[in-house]
Amino acid sequence: MPEVREISYSEAIREALTMEMRRDDRVFLMGEDIGVYGGAFGVTLGMIDEFGAERIRETPISEGAIAGAAIGAALVGMRPVAEIMFMDFVTIAMEQIVNQGAKLRYMFGGHATVPMVLRTPAGSGTGAAAHHSQSLEAWLAHVPGLKVVMPSTPYDAKGLLLSSIRDPNPVMFVEHKLLYPRKGPVPEHDYEVPLGLGDVKREGTDLTIVATSIMVPRSLEAAEQLSAEGIEAEVVDPRTLRPLDMETIEASVKKTGRVMIVHEAPVTGGFGGEVAARIAGGAAFEYLEAPIKRFCGLDTPIPYNRTLEYYTVPQPETIAAAARELAAA
């Protein structure tokens, strides 16, 4: 079997955007500095050379207008992919996303569709502190009418982005800054990873870790540590938060009887609570050997100090420690 080439997460996203823009004239990008600059994280680097300034459309710093214009264009038949430079600034676009984008279809009795994608990098670890490090996916996953996707690998990023652009609903595509340079195998051809389908990234028998985004590779690292100690962790990556694949999660919990949910966002009100409630309220409940555990970000903004920043969110060794507690519970 031929080796699949390895490209980075950001290259995989660029490839998906490029492939889809070549395939479908209605697709265009909007965002700050996405042209010659190539995007704050270089994701759209070079694309303006192929597609031109009309379709790689740079905007002023106007998150409300960026999101709103994307919604308006989608409403009349285009397939815009808007970029919000840092997830922290999605707050400025919330009115458009939540009140307009998410609700038009429903309010208009199903007569409208808003096939737009909003891409944004979330997450901490770059020392950018409170206003450039947040993970706000729980806010978006809470809104009926939106779909929320969080890929953790280059393979998933490309496949999920192609699916997201092709989905007729507004999709919030949440990337992670630290994942951008990470490489992984990505087939060159057109393929889709379906929305709403989770993935077992590592099989195990002793406990289940449900992890999202950057916490997937960190949990995998933790799992390696644990394996050396005789604890085999199964790592489940939901990939899409809304709609959530409970089947994959429940099957894993039934198998191991112990589950820990790991995400970067602060634990209180985080999406982990939703997952925990669905496990506790569903078929997997009576397979639980121990209480459901959440190991997530602390309830603080992201600090500037590097050590504080490091320990504000789950890291491989702290994930492993939490897993050990779960295994013993």
Place this chain on the structure above:
Amino acid sequence: MSPLAGLTDERLLELLRQMRLIRAFEWKADQLYAEGKVHGTMHLSIGQEATAVGAIAALNPDDYIFSTHRGHGHCLAKGADLNLMMAEFRGKETGYCRGRGGSMHIADLSCGNLGANGVVGGGLAMACGAALAQKMQSTGKVVLCFFGDGASNQGVFHESLNLAAIWDLPVVYFCENNQYGMSMHVRRSVAIERISDRACAYGFPGKTVDGNDLLQVYEATRDAVARARAGGGPTLLEGVTYRWKGHSKSDADRYRTKEEINEWKAKDPIKRFEQLLLQEGVLTPDQAKSIESQVQSEIESAIEFADGCPEPSLDTIEEGVYA
């Protein structure tokens, strides 16, 4: 320019009919609400018929509009089906929005009405996107975005107008300045005399007209739409008008005087237009009466239609969220 803006008699009568329809519809809605037949609230545009009809008259049928929470008039002027509107008011399954939208969220995508909106300024940014799509696809269509004096102070107003300016978007922003943002008079909320003056901050033309003069509204909009269609970019229009009824059904009108209301009732746009048409011999008194009674009966039969429509079934309660 001819006093009748180059419009045919037929067209002029049609515009009068539209205004009459809106007026009658709004009064009826008011009455239905008082009778407990429509729930929630409603934002009546009685007194503002000229801005709705005049501006939309300048559009082609396949041009787009974005409306506001005070959008019954826009909806009707854009060619809405009276039956479906009434059914939507009553929350029926066969209403425009399957009963899910109600007064504030009526849309009719088939005739380019991209929806009323419950958020003040809710259509401003989307109008940029819709206009951008026309430009990118070279459709030649124009987007007309209604908003009020209050919305002109929203952050997104500035973001949207700026974006429309830098991209030369085929959008006409029409401010229906009825001088009140709920209870706050525009003098207190806007530092400048004319909202249309804000356009110069974004580098495109702005124009203020008498919002109760249908032909003035029509002409200004016509010019702006032509400019947009020709690739000349956006225009900010302002029609100064007045709403006779309170902001919503729960408005006790404590913030304005009866004198002021009566002063503006005397400037009734429909009466003025009717007078003009009678004067110019386009309309006869009999015709005027017949228009009034005709719209009345249309509305009555719409009510009957709506009465007969089914309520949404609880089985469908989760439908329509996702495509």
Place this chain on the structure above:
Amino acid sequence: MATPVIMPKFGMAQEEATIVRWYKQEGEQVERGEPLLEVMTDKVNMDVEAPASGLLLKAKYSPDEVVPVTVIIGYIGEPGEEIEEEEPSPVTKPAPRVVPVPATAQRTVKAVSGKVRATPAARRLAREGGIDLSLVSGTGPDGLVRTEDVEAFLPPEAPVEGELVPLKGVRKIIAQRMETSWHAAPHISFTVTIDMTQAEARRAEWNEARAEGEPRLSVTGLLIKAVADLLPRHRYLNASLRGEEVLLHRAVNVGMAVARDEGLIVPVLKGADGLTLGEIAFQCSDLAERAREGKLTPDEVTGGTFTVSNLGMFGVEQFTAIINPPESAILAVGTLGPEPVVLSGKIVVRQRMRATLSVDHRVADGALAGRFLQDLKKTLEAPESLFS
């Protein structure tokens, strides 16, 4: 001192860069701010400016080498200057230390009286295994019942030392019934010594007189006859406890314990009070034989109202038997043999045997038992009535 040139970080997520080419050679003069070398990060090429003016004393890495950010890649200084080769200190991740995960306040949940505290998995296992969770002792915190506790309740699967013979069939039934009987009925026992001299003589006569092919009358058979005659007058020893009531049986069905390899079995002589000695002899013989052959029917081992158990053939002098539920009494008899006895002042040899009666104290007390034994002794010691 020479100025170090470090590999700069251009982007937030950047960790390394590739040297593309040096614009200056070692020994060449450079000006501060002048582009010194070109590097590539994520396919973007950037120029690194010289941090100081002077000679490029050292260029540590060559084109195409990948260098982590903040590592020293060169030195600028005066000719001949010493280069203090510091150990490159690349940015390392903060030294991992074990941070105690803030323990959420543990509130020990006290069991609500009457409710079993068990994990969801333990509950499911118990339900599936038909196990009453209240019988399972929990080894978790505060007695929480866990999966392993429920599993411990099930038969162990590990091999044991010795031979494992499954308890099944009749043996299993006996085991269950004996356990139930022992737990349920408070046993009290009474022993009496019976002078069987007369009875034995008579029995011998009877056996002599019988016809060809007819079975012999055993001691057990004689005992059964005696017991069957007496029980109608001692009804509480021919009874069964039913909840709050005692069922005084009308029928007298006497069970006869038979020793087998597989264990004791008790076939029943139904309506023993109406059987002749000959019939009793026959049934005892027949039932015993078929018991040993394993050919008894279920009907023949049920319905008993009193049991006689004779272990005399093993030389057992005396023993206490466990009542056969739902009966309320059992007579255990030891060896019959010659014993010296004082009779009318003289030592004589008599045939004697000890009989021990166990009764269910819920149904009968010592007085009842004593009276029965008294009657039994009298009957057997003057056995005319038995043989008539």
